[in-house]
Amino acid sequence: MKLAIVRQTYNPNGGAERFVSRALNVLARDTEIDVTLIARKWENAAGWNTLTLDPPFRNRQAREEGFAAAAAAHFNDFDLVQSHERIPGASIFRAGDGVHAAWLEQYNRIQSPLSRWAQSFSRYHRYILNAEQQMFTHPNLRNVICNSRMVRDDIARRFGLSADKLTVIYNGVDTQHFHxxxxxxxxxxxxxxxxxxxxxxxxxxxxxxxxxxxxxxxxxxxxxxxxxxxxxxxxxxxxxxxxxxxxxxxxxxxxxxxxxxxxxxxxxxxxxxxxxxxxxxxxxxxxxxxxxxxxxxxxxxxxxxxxxxxxxxxxxxxxxxxxxxxxxxxxxxxxxxxxxxxxxxxxxEPYTLDNMARQLQTLYRELLS
Structure with missing residues (x-):
C-alpha cells in the first residue's frame, strides 16, 4: 500500500505536527505500508520517505495555494493520500484543525467590531473557506478522519457528508512517556x-x-x-x-x-x-x-x-x-x-499510539478493499 501523508511544515510546538510525527513513526513500522511524507519543510524526518515541495511564495495565501497545487500534482502516484491540509482531491482528509468557518465564528467573539469587519475582507480567509468547501465536496474524498465528535458533527452539518464518510479517531499518546x-x-x-x-x-x-x-x-x-x-x-x-x-x-x-x-x-x-x-x-x-x-x-x-x-x-x-x-x-x-x-x-490509558495506528490501518484497508 502506497500511502502519502501531507502536512506543509513542521512546528515542534504544533499539535497537528506532533500527531503527524507520531502517526508516521508508528505507520513506518508496518511493512505492508509504504509511507511517504509530502511536505515543504520537516524536521527529524527518519524512517519514511519524504517528498519535499517548496514552491516560492510572496504571502500566506500564495504559500497555501502554491503548496496545494504542487502536492496535488503527485496525488495519483499513491493508493491513498491522507492530507492534513485543505487540498481538494485527496482521498482522506484529517480534520485536525477542525472547520475554518467554526474557528472564525469563535474567534470573532474576542475581536473588536472593526477587526471583525476587516477580517470579512481577508483574501486569505476567503481562500481557506473556498478550499475547505471544494475539498469536502470533491468526488475523490472518501473519508474524513475527525479527532472529536464535535468536529465530526460540525462537518456533517455544514457540508452534508454522510456518516460513513466521517470516522472519529482520537489522538494517541505514548502512555509510557507521558505518565x-x-x-x-x-x-x-x-x-x-x-x-x-x-x-x-x-x-x-x-x-x-x-x-x-x-x-x-x-x-x-x-x-x-x-x-x-x-x-x-x-x-x-x-x-x-x-x-x-x-x-x-x-x-x-x-x-x-x-x-x-x-x-x-x-x-x-x-x-x-x-x-x-x-x-x-x-x-x-x-x-x-x-x-x-x-x-x-x-x-x-x-x-x-x-x-x-x-x-x-x-x-x-x-x-x-x-x-x-x-x-x-x-x-x-x-x-x-x-x-x-x-x-x-x-x-x-486506552488511547495509546498503537491503538491509534490500528484504527488508521483498519480504515486504510477498508478504503482499499
Whole structure:
C-alpha cells in the first residue's frame, strides 16, 4: 500500500505536527505500508520517505495555494493520500484543525467590531473557506478522519457528508512517556513554587484564542493557586502585563517554549485550557496521561472525555466566573482527598499510539478493499 501523508511544515510546538510525527513513526513500522511524507519543510524526518515541495511564495495565501497545487500534482502516484491540509482531491482528509468557518465564528467573539469587519475582507480567509468547501465536496474524498465528535458533527452539518464518510479517531499518546511519574521532573524548586501550592498548567501557542486571559482571571481569588504558562506567543508581554494588573504576577510563571513539556506537567496538579476552538489538543491527552485533570471549554474536543468533578470541568471559553467556580470545586476535592490523578490517567490509558495506528490501518484497508 502506497500511502502519502501531507502536512506543509513542521512546528515542534504544533499539535497537528506532533500527531503527524507520531502517526508516521508508528505507520513506518508496518511493512505492508509504504509511507511517504509530502511536505515543504520537516524536521527529524527518519524512517519514511519524504517528498519535499517548496514552491516560492510572496504571502500566506500564495504559500497555501502554491503548496496545494504542487502536492496535488503527485496525488495519483499513491493508493491513498491522507492530507492534513485543505487540498481538494485527496482521498482522506484529517480534520485536525477542525472547520475554518467554526474557528472564525469563535474567534470573532474576542475581536473588536472593526477587526471583525476587516477580517470579512481577508483574501486569505476567503481562500481557506473556498478550499475547505471544494475539498469536502470533491468526488475523490472518501473519508474524513475527525479527532472529536464535535468536529465530526460540525462537518456533517455544514457540508452534508454522510456518516460513513466521517470516522472519529482520537489522538494517541505514548502512555509510557507521558505518565504520572513525570512528577519526578518537577520544576517547582527552581521556580520557587511551594510544594503545598496547587498549580495549574497552560500549554500552547496562541494565548488569546486559547484563553490565557481567562486563566489569569480565574486564579485571581485563590492566593494558593499558581499558573504555569508554557508556549510561544508574540504578544506574551501583553499577558504578563495583565497578570500584574490583576495582582497575580507573583503566582504566574511565563516559561516560553519548553524543550520537555513533561517538566510542566510534572510541576502541575491540573491543566487549564479555556480555548475558544480546539478540535482535540494533544496537550489534553498528554496531561490526562500524566494524571492531570482538565479545566477546558465547550469548544475543545477533549470536553467529550470529561466527567464533571471526576477528571475535570467544562465551561464556556469566556466564562471567568465559571472557571473560578471550577477551581473552587477542584480545590475542595483536593482537600477531601479526591484522586483526580487516577481518574485522569484512566481516561487516557486506552488511547495509546498503537491503538491509534490500528484504527488508521483498519480504515486504510477498508478504503482499499
Amino acid at each position: 504520572p511519574d513525570v512528577r519526578q521532573l518537577s520544576l517547582r524548586a527552581q521556580l520557587g513554587i511551594p510544594d503545598t501550592a496547587s498549580v495549574l498548567a497552560y500549554v500552547g501557542s496562541g494565548f488569546a484564542r486559547k484563553g490565557v486571559a481567562t486563566a489569569l482571571k480565574a486564579i485571581q481569588p485563590y492566593q494558593d493557586v499558581w499558573l504555569l504558562v508554557a508556549g510561544r506567543d508574540k504578544h506574551a508581554a501583553k499577558f504578563a502585563k495583565l497578570a500584574h494588573k490583576l495582582g497575580v504576577a507573583a503566582r504566574v510563571k511565563f516559561l516560553g517554549p519548553v524543550t520537555d513539556v513533561r517538566e510542566v506537567y510534572g510541576s502541575a496538579n491540573a491543566l487549564i485550557l479555556p480555548t475558544l476552538y480546539d478540535p482535540f489538543p494533544n496537550v489534553c491527552v498528554e496531561a490526562l496521561a500524566c494524571g492531570l485533570p482538565l479545566l477546558t471549554s465547550h469548544g475543545c474536543g477533549a470536553a467529550e472525555w470529561i466527567t464533571e468533578g471526576e477528571n475535570g470541568w467544562v465551561r464556556d471559553a469566556l466564562d471567568v466566573a465559571g472557571y473560578q467556580q471550577a477551581i473552587e470545586a477542584w480545590l475542595e476535592g483536593q482537600r477531601r482527598g479526591v484522586d483526580y490523578a487516577a481518574a485522569a490517567r484512566a481516561t487516557a
